[in-house]
Amino acid sequence: MTPGVRRWDRDPRETIHPVTLRRFTIKDVAERAQVSLKTVSRVINNEAGVQASTRDRVQVAIAELDYQPDPSARSLRSAQSYAIGLMYDNPNPYYVIAVQNGVLSVCRENGYGLQIHPCDSSSPNLARELIAIAQHARLAGVVLAPPMSERNELVKELVDHGISLVRIVSAAADPQDGSACVFVDDRDAAYEITEHLIQLGHSRIGFLWGGKSHGSSWERHKGYEDALRDYGIAYDDALVIEGDYSFDDGFRGARRLLALADRPTAVFGSNDEIAAGVLAAARSSGMNVPYDLSIAGFEDSPFSKQSWPALTTARQATEEIARHAAQRLLQELRENAPKPTSSNEGFSPELVVRGSTAPPRPKA
Structure with missing residues (x-):
């Protein structure tokens, strides 16, 4: 016998049966x-x-x-379905994971299943695809994420086919278009970021777009534009670069801005991935961030905290936003429950100032 190992005193002929874990009903x-x-x-x-x-x-x-509770078994036993769907198309994995976690937490709390469907929002057959998914899986309803949630003709077609849904949209105020949604005031937060850079002393501020199919990109650009106007700073097309919500587009856009004869002293990326790409471009050019170039992002994703220096950004409670969207959907689905009379709920991302922004270096 191995030293230090105690042998149990039992009859060697005795049969030991494994413990069976029974699932309670x-x-x-x-x-x-x-x-x-x-x-x-x-x-x-x-x-x-x-x-x-x-x-x-x-x-x-x-x-x-x-x-x-077993959602599929519950659905089969009754006419009511106990599964909802989450439909999204977004290149930002951190956003997608946060939305999934938020919706899933509500499903678990309420005994619902969740079916997650990444989609191609540019597909000409998108409406038919979503309708087929919802009907085939017997989904009780759908949480629709951007950018699909902001396509009014798509939303109308889904509703016309009897699909209950709640949208997550970017808007400065409650859209009040008759459909349930949770809205995010990206415009006000983008204004705050731009204002922060202006108050540090920057007047040459670059702006890198996210994907133009996303309402959030338009709202963030509008906030940037409004802040420049309110502070009497002329809008310069050369400082505004189109792209997508990606690190690579942030890097490429920053290289274009930094090649200008009169380059910006600060850059506002429409999300933290873009801003991280700007940071990489600045470093590759031998620039000191924030003293040679201030950089700000948006969303407060892990990119903003893992970068060095950490990124100034707007903290967006994506998981909580998704939770509220799922809660609103289940509220509308409950049998015999009165329809919600309250207006749609809104969220405002908050400015988070970190080490990537500082006053511009005085000119020699």
Whole structure:
């Protein structure tokens, strides 16, 4: 016997059976809470008419047994579906992951399944594809992310086919177009970033677009433009470069800006990936950031914290925004629940000042 290892005292002829882990069912929950199966079902589905004390007892039993409803089985047993979809098309993986986590957390809390579908928003058959996905998977509803959420004709076609949806959109105010959405005021946050650079003393401020199919790109450009106007700084087309929400486009755009005879002293990238590309371009040119060039991004993604220096940015609560979109969708789906009367909910990203911005170096 190996030294230091104690042998259990047992008959060597004894058979040891592996422990079987049993998954608890709704019947187990009902027996533990001493209620009917229907009552447990009503609590799980957040239906009205269950006494508070009974609801508490059922929820305690669910927690003690770690009971997890099976969304597909629930859907098959009833006419109601217990799965929702998340449709997106975005080149930024950090944004996509945050949206997925936000929607998924709400689904888990409410016993719903989640089907995630990356899509090509430029596809001419997009509406038919989304309708087919929703119908084939028997989705109860859909959370629609940008840029598809901002295509009014697509949204109308989905609604006309009976698909319940909540949109995440970029807008300075509640669109009030009759559809449920969560809106993000990118314009105001972009204004704050540009204003921050201006107040540091910058007047030559470059702007790098994200993809023009995204409403957020237009809103962020509008905020940049408004701040320049309000501070009496002339808009210069040479300082504005089109591109996409990517590191590579940030790098390429920055190289073009830095090649100008009268180059900018600061650059505002429409997201943190773009800003990180600007930082790489500045470093490759031997520039000192922030003293030779100030750089700002948007969204407060891991790029903004992992860069050196860390990026000034706008903190966007993407996961929380997605949570609210999913909560709003489930609120609209609940049977016999009154339709929400409140206006759509809005979020405003907050300016976060870090080491990538500073006053411009005085001219010799």
